[in-house]
Amino acid sequence: MAHLLLYNADMKMQHTLKDIIEFSGIGLHTGQPVNVRITPSGPDTGIRFYRKDLPGSPCIKAVSANVISTSYATTIGVKGASVSTIEHLMAAFYGMGVDNANVEIDGPEVPIMDGSAVDFIGMIESSGLMALPALRQYLVIKKPIRVSEDDKYIFLLPPDDMEFTIDYSIDFAHPFLNKQSFARLFSQDVFRKELGSARTFGFLKDVETLRANGLARGGSLENAIVISDTEILNEGGLRYPDEFVRHKVLDMMGDIALVGAPVIGQLIAYRSGHSLNHKLAQKVLDKPGRWELTDSLADKDVMSSMPALLEKLATI
Template sequence: MPACPCPGNLAHILLLNSRLRRTWGVKFFYPRQHTVTREVWCGGVGLHTGADVTIRLKPAPPDFGIRFQRTDLTGKPVITAHYRQVVDTFQATTIGIAGAVVGTVEHLMAAFYGCGVDNVLVEVDGPEIPILDGSAAPYTGLIRKAGVREQDAVRRCLIVDRPMVVKEDGAYIRVTPSDHFRIDCAIDFPHPLVGKQRYSWSFCENSFKREIAKARTFGFLKDVRKLQTMGRAQGGSLANAIVLDECGLLNREGFRYADECVRHKLLDFMGDLALIGMPVVGAFHVHRAGHSLHSRFLKQLMTRPGTCSLAQPSCIPTGVFPASRLPAFAGQISSVAKPI
């Protein structure tokens, strides 16, 4: 697996870069793209469709991005994992093109983001990604099994230049410029075991696996019954979701974290944010948001003039610092970024 991309201070790095350019030679360190080393697969039930589905993760070339291929459909259509391809956000994120869809992509996308995977082909033989245990942990394990290898291509990065906020019915998502990637997430549910929860997290690969990936999706029994009458949540069970009744928790094993619900909401946001197609440097404040607001936010983030810019790799001489100490998502950025 790639080294832990621990956050760093961009201002200090940029100042150092300007000095190093005048002092050192032409051999530089650049952040590289990554793909899986070998093909792996897993199978399970879709949370909403109840369909038995198998997915395969396959290595992909540089600048390929994350793409999903529906191998069960005529022509085997390929759907790029991109915010412009989102076609439905009811209870999950669904992407699609020309009638072909893949649902509940957010947990797998969060795992790719958290493990530093830029390029992979995901073959899927059904309309939805398996829910597995309801978290991203099985997918981080699958990626670990596949291995991750560096590619001979520079990783691009998106820089937040100006604050922006998107609101909807008491919920909001706000982003501000920062020297690294961090998320502050808050929820508020009228339930004695949930209530108001807040969790703040700064990106690090190891902390993603330890603090975020294991958080499971959750729902309330009264809502689950309604969803099932609507043809949704057909594959839901206590094996793949936290279910709460009016005053308690139905899962015998209890919570994995005391604040597992808000951690899962953070995971969902991270998975939807991955649909930008590259790492982001900015501070996100997510308050009572869901997939619909996530989608609206991404579209505005990427289209509002002056909000973001595309960073170019900086010139840090090889050997000045160990690669493990350079923040892969935030540290290798030039002082001049091109507007998107």
């Protein structure tokens, strides 16, 4: 059975990195060069960013409560110290099963690398993971949670089985993007092979406006798919025909990671983005009656809960 493969005994334990990871790059929005050093950390510490360039190296924990902006990227901050565009790195931690790590950074934005999470995934794989002497806590959805904004929405429903499934759709008024959907049972393998290398994207017509607003200063064809009205400007074209929706799922992974525990449930999203993703993470945390934490994904009699679940779905 799939879930036995996904959640083997090793996945019961919390993990950190085995080795230190170091890399440099520029921020997508600031255009600033940044150096990052990621070090292993202990059980139940989560992902913590440290601004090494600021006095006292302030710590900003990567949790939903510390999100201060969701405009074009997810930014966390505490007392004036912030780190932006954390979502692709957070997605890599979440997707690869890194529960705890310290991210030391000497600037205000995580390097964009090639616009995807592929470099982060490669570095996590090179480091390898180390199991910690503490059980991982999974957040299992028990009652539906819904957020919406205009016609955009996300549902987080109780799982059919003790797994995390994603069904994500985008619908842009553009010939290359219009309708794309991505529906999978989430696993580390799906994350690595099908989501990790999907790049961020933007429209050529928006570039000037973004730059006038101090955004996308580091953006280029090296780190984003750029789309004009008639073509994709990147020489190599797309990595997947539906790279756009895959990147949106990658962003979602990075944003849902901020609830602080791997989620078990069915996530259904339509035209979502960082702002709505953040609303979802906040609502999850604001509604502790709708989920429970468990360190065991086995021995759940899920079939017995199906009639009750169907009844609930009919009412939302």
